[in-house]
Amino acid sequence: MDCKKPTWATGLFSSAIFFLLNVIFTYGQTEGQKAIIRSSTNSVTLSEFIVQLKQEHKNKQSNIKNLLVSKNWKYATKEKDGTVVSLNDLGTDGTPLFYTTFNDPSEQTSRAHTLYTNGLLDLGLDGDGMTVGVWDAGVALTTHQEFGDRVKNGDGSDEIDAHGTLVTGNLVSTGIKAQAQGVAYAANAITHNWTRDKIEVAEAAANGLLLSNHSYGIKSDRVPDWYFGAYIRVSQDWDKIMYNAPYYLMVTAAGNSQQSMDNESPIYGKTPDGFDLLLGFSTSKNGLTVAGAYTEIGKKGELKKAEVAAYSSLGPVDDGRIKPDLAGDGSSILSTSSDHDKSYQSSFGTSMAAPGVTGSLLLLQQYHDELYGNFMKAATLKGLALHTADDVAEKGPDYKMGWGVMNAKSAAELLQERDYSSLIAEEQLADQETFTLTIDALPGETLYASISWTDPEGTAINRGELNDGTAALTNDLDIRITQNGTTYFPWKLNPVRASDAAIQGDNRVDPYERIEIPNAEGSYEITISHKGALTNGYQDFSLILSGVKASNCSVEIPKGLDMVAADTNGVKVNWDSTDETLYELQYKAFNEAEWTSQLTWNNEVSIADLSLGQIYEVRIRAICTEQAVSEFSDTIQFEFKAEESTVLEYEVLAHGETFEISIYPNPAVDRITVDAKLSEDAVYSVVTTSGNIIKKGNARGPIDVSCLSSGLYVLVVQDHAGIKSTKFYKS
Incomplete structure (x- = not known):
């Protein structure tokens, strides 16, 4: 069977049914789509928070200025390898927080290339009409030949930055130089200086921004040891932005400090592995933190080999959450350079791994909009990425590459199979309520069930305690699966035994939980509950299931296709009905090359406007999803004619397969x-x-x-x- 999507239609799915429309869509973040996103944003809280952030920024800038003068420091410096370092924030304890870019010394690894035209899935995705935000040491060179008119300066900064140009190119370069093509190569990007990142992101998220990339963070050799893995004020601020703008997701690089040994007192103890090195917003609960990986990808998009990059900063965070979240490719990425409009440069590090993931996520949002007519909430998008990531090394997540290597191909396939062999639901759990769902597993498959939620900002921030294990999680949701008295638990990790394999148990720290049941068979009950009282009285969450029988739809070839009636305008055909199945009936005149299609949920169709004396052919097929489609039935042929009595009739000429003559x-x-x-x-x-x-x-x-x-x-x-x-x- 041809597994490409039908050329006659583009799928538009909903949670219950989907429609296939014979039209060409224009995808992107239109004003209407932004209005929908804005309606879900807590605009009052976010507006008040923006005012607060602006005042704090003003005060901090004054204090930073005084500090620079008193210490005789420069505001920003560029090191020999091109890394930019600038004093951008102050900790609650007064520690100067120097931001630095993460280009130490993506497309293929994340499998984004499988989504392109002529890729393995041939989905025609390229980011056209979509917009991504980029914050970095400075703005990108917007006049570069790879950007056309798709990259805009978002804050009027005149600081053209080499690193920001590299990152932006990795995201959206059009591919004039083929090796430098960006992951979402037709998307728009808005580039910003990192000086006012929280303020600008909050404003953009309130106005419909879906994704932003941050390939920078706090410089690891200039902070006290308690900062490593700590949930601090900057972590809290970013969580608050994402909670109040539920469609917005921040993607950040994990950092390149694995070999630095900058943390003298890691939670796990000193080891050659370099654990406990995450800082600042990379420890936020709601964002997606990306590690760097060395990978080998097969011709069919399969992950053949993967290991964490030698430079990539490892988790855990102090409360034991699974960070980094996943990994991308950060090795020798060719991208745009800021030297001039036609210059290029290779770079590596988590700075390059992050935009590879961000670009892939943007394509998945584009695809979800194409299939279902809307965008995913950030919790759904993040959950989808973690749910479909390629597991590496030992079973389950780890503190090196989180849930594994980003796999956009698997994520897109799960979207295609929605309501057939997978389920994606955006739900809400009220205080003291329980959500239950009974599902049937696909025999012999692994049943995957995960929940993801954008958690309210943590109420307790670390102000100086070394390796404080206080959970940053605010609303602790739980997923359980039961069958015949057996209860299955989600994965969890132990921060004080950071190199140990994951185990199943009660996860009390992560806003994402996943259960796996190999060789599942029969019915299972899924329960979503919570501990304690829910802040604000409710919690939105996203449920993602795969390896389930989500529909009674059958991809067997429909049977019993036959004529049942004729009138003065046409004929009526029907066939044996099956549950929850969309049918495509095709017909054409015998001498024509192209088929005319009709889509119906019923098992009967009238074919109108037929010509007298013509021979017609009819065939039918079943459609369960864009990829789960049966072969066409045997063709029947009929002559549409008028007798002497002027009563219009039809004559069936043939059923079934042809024979050789x-x-x-x-x-x-x-x-x-x-x-x-x-x-x-x-x-x-x-x-x-x-x-x-x-x-x-x-x-x-x-x-x-x-x-x-x-x-x-x-x-x-x-x-x-x-x-x-x-x-x-x-x-």
């Missing part, structure tokens, strides 16, 4: 003979190239064609075994 002589003069084993009931029709039947009779023996004018004809032979047609020329 040949005719001689060809070209013909007076007679032709059918060379085939035919029964006494075999009949023929001579059809003109315009589709009109001009002669009929028994097909056994010579057929007189002496009365025909010179030209090309079609001979249709019908017998008990089916029907066959062949062309001949009358000389």
Whole structure:
């Protein structure tokens, strides 16, 4: 079966049903789409928070200025390898927080290339019409030839930055230089200086921004040890932005400090692995923190080998959450350079891994909008990425690459199979309530069930305690699966035994939980509950399931296709019905090349506006998802004609598969003979190239064609075994 999406339609799915429309969509963040996102944003709280952030920023800038003068420091410096370092914030304890870019010394690893036109899935995704925000040490060179008019300066900064240009190119370069093509190569990008990042992001998220990339963080050799893995004020601020703008997701690089040994007192103890090195917003609960990986990808998009990059900063965070969240490719990425409009440069580090993931997530949002007519909430998008990531090394997550390596192909396939072999639901749990769902597993498959939620900002921030294990989680949701008295628990990790494999148990710290049941069979009950009282009285969450029988739809070829009636305008056909199945009926005149399609949930269709004397062909197939489609049924043929009584009738000429025939002589003069084993009931029709039947009779023996004018004809032979047609020329 051809697994490409049908050329006759684009899928538009909903949580219950989907429609296939014979139109071309324009995808992107339109004003209407932004309005929907804004309606879900807590605009009052976010507006008040923006005012607070602006005042704090003003005060901090004054304090930073005084500190620079008193210490005789420069505001920003550029190190020998091009890394930018600037004093951008102050901790609650007064510690100067120097921000630095993460280009130490993506597309393929994240499998984004499988979503392109002519990719493995051939989805035609490229980011067209979508917008991503980029914050960095400075703005990108917007005039670079790879950007066209798609990259805009978002804050008017005149600080053109090499690193910001590299990151932006990795996201959206058009591919004039093929090796430098960005992951979402037709998308728009808005580039910003990092100086006012929280303020600008909050404003953009309130106005509909879906994704932003932050390939920078706090410089690890200039903070006290208690900062590592700590949930601090900056972590809290970003969580608050994301909670109040539920469609917005921040993607950040994990950092490149694995070999630095900058943390003298890691939670796990000193080891060569370099654990406990995450800082600042990379420890936020709601964002997506990206590690760097060395990978080998097969021709079919499969992950053949993966290990964490030697530079990539490892978790855990102090409360034991699974960070980094996942990994992307950060190795020798060729991208745009800020030297001039046609310059390029290779770089590596988590700075390059992060935009590879961000670009892939943008394509998945584009695809969700294409399929279902809306965007995913950030919790759904993040949950989808973690749910479908390629597990590496030991089973379950770890503190090196989180849930594994980003796999946009698997994520797109899960979206395609929604409501067939997967489920995605955006739900809400009220205080003291429980959500339950009974599902049937696909026999022999692994059942995956996960929940993801954007948690309210943590109420307790660390102000100086080394390796404080206080959970930052505010609303602690739980997923459990039960069957015949057996309860299945989600994965969890232990921060004080950071190199140990994950185990199943009660996860009290992560706003994402996943359960896996290998070789699942039968029915299972899924329960979502919570501990304590829910802040604000409720918690939105996203439930993602795969390896389930989510529909009774069958991809078997529909049976029983037949004529049932005719009237003055056309005929009616029907077939055997199956549950929850969309059907595509196709018909065409015998002499036409293109089929006309009708889509229906019913098992009966009227075919109208038929021409008298024409022979028509009809066939049917079942559609469960864009990729779960049956083969077409056997074709039936009929002649649409009028008798002397002027009552319009039809005549079924053939059902079923065709058989082989040949005719001689060809070209013909007076007679032709059918060379085939035919029964006494075999009949023929001579059809003109315009589709009109001009002669009929028994097909056994010579057929007189002496009365025909010179030209090309079609001979249709019908017998008990089916029907066959062949062309001949009358000389």
